[in-house]
Amino acid sequence: MLLSKKGLLMKKNIILLAILLNIANLTTPNQEKLTDEFRDFEHTTSETIKEFYRLNHTCQTLDFVISQKQKYATFDRLKMSIWDAIALLDTIVDESDPDLSLSQSVHAFQTAEKLRKDGHPRWLILTGLIHDLGKVLVFFEEPQWAVVGDTFPVGCAYNNKVIFTSYFAHNPDINNPTLQTQYGIYPPNCGLENIHMSWGHDEYLYTVVKNYLPPQALYIIRYHSFYAAHKENAYDYLMNDYDTSMMQWLQLFSNYDLYSKNSEPINITELMPYYKELVTEYFPEIINW
Numbered sequence: 516m517l518l519s520k521k522g523l524l525m526k527k528n529i530i531l532l533a534i535l536l537n538i539a540n541l542t543t544p545n546q547e548k549l550t551d552e553f554r555d556f557e558h559t560t561s562e563t564i565k566e567f568y569r570l571n572h573t574c575q576t577l578d579f580v581i582s583q584k585q586k587y588a589t590f591d592r593l594k595m596s597i598w599d600a601i602a603l604l605d606t607i608v609d610e611s612d613p614d615l616s617l618s619q620s621v622h623a624f625q626t627a628e629k630l631r632k633d634g635h636p637r638w639l640i641l642t643g644l645i646h647d648l649g650k651v652l653v654f655f656e657e658p659q660w661a662v663v664g665d666t667f668p669v670g671c672a673y674n675n676k677v678i679f680t681s682y683f684a685h686n687p688d689i690n691n692p693t694l695q696t697q698y699g700i701y702p703p704n705c706g707l708e709n710i711h712m713s714w715g716h717d718e719y720l721y722t723v724v725k726n727y728l729p730p731q732a733l734y735i736i737r738y739h740s741f742y743a744a745h746k747e748n749a750y751d752y753l754m755n756d757y758d759t760s761m762m763q764w765l766q767l768f769s770n771y772d773l774y775s776k777n778s779e780p781i782n783i784t785e786l787m788p789y790y791k792e793l794v795t796e797y798f799p800e801i802i803n804w
């Protein structure tokens with residue numbers, strides 16, 4: 516997608532208008548799934564998802580991740596509010612997600628509302644609302660394989676708990692023996708903060724919001740797509756005590772991220788006063804992306 520900043524802002528305004536005009540339609544269909552039917556990649560028939568992971572596992576090399584981190588360390592692409600980013604997200608379809616046919620903004624509010632109903636702290640409700648905003652990477656001309664999908668460490672051997680492990684056969688790093696030992700370029704138990712994860716919306720949003728939120732919120736944002744760790748308990752040999760203590764937050768959050776995806780209808784207009792106040796409590800009006 517080729518858009519100048521001006522074009523992007525015009526498009527954003529159109530999207531915002533469309534959202535406002537369609538608020539009545541933002542109640543959600545209630546087609547319930549059983550919990551074990553979520554993330555069912557094995558029985559998925561979607562060639563789109565398979566092709567997504569073939570590209571993702573082939574292209575996410577250590578060099579690619581390091582260059583993306585440098586590229587996005589400038590924060591000079593857009594100045595926009597959290598609400599602008601939520602509006603932008605509604606034009607994105609996540610090709611990696613077998614469960615989400617709703618708009619991204621409805622997913623954001625559903626995740627947050629489920630956390631709120633269960634009495635969780637305000638920072639966690641806010642985390643639910645914003646956790647996927649890093650997907651605005653699509654508007655910076657990044658392909659989907661560099662934005663969404665499960666994440667995994669690069670620079671060391673691929674654990675077989677990562678989905679579609681066989682696709683790593685095409686990743687150039689597989690031919691570099693240094694990168695294919697259990698620990699690869701990392702010391703044992705060095706902690707996830709010292710590991711390069713495959714690049715996507717988790718790491719990007721973490722860098723954008725890291726000055727505004729408490730450590731638990733940042734940890735959730737940074738690793739919520741690392742399913743091999745928080746769902747399958749893989750890669751414990753790279754984690755330190757801090758990671759071990761934080762894993763409970765990832766596991767708790769994952770229940771809300773996944774199982775809110777087709778819950779009760781929501782009326783975003785009615786919810787706005789609460790969420791406007793919540794966002795203002797933690798963020799300035801404009802942040803750098």
Ligand SMILES: [Fe+2]
Pocket residue numbers: 646647716739740
């Ligand atoms: Fe996500």
Ligand SMILES: [Fe+2]
Pocket residue numbers: 622646647772
């Ligand atoms: Fe999500």
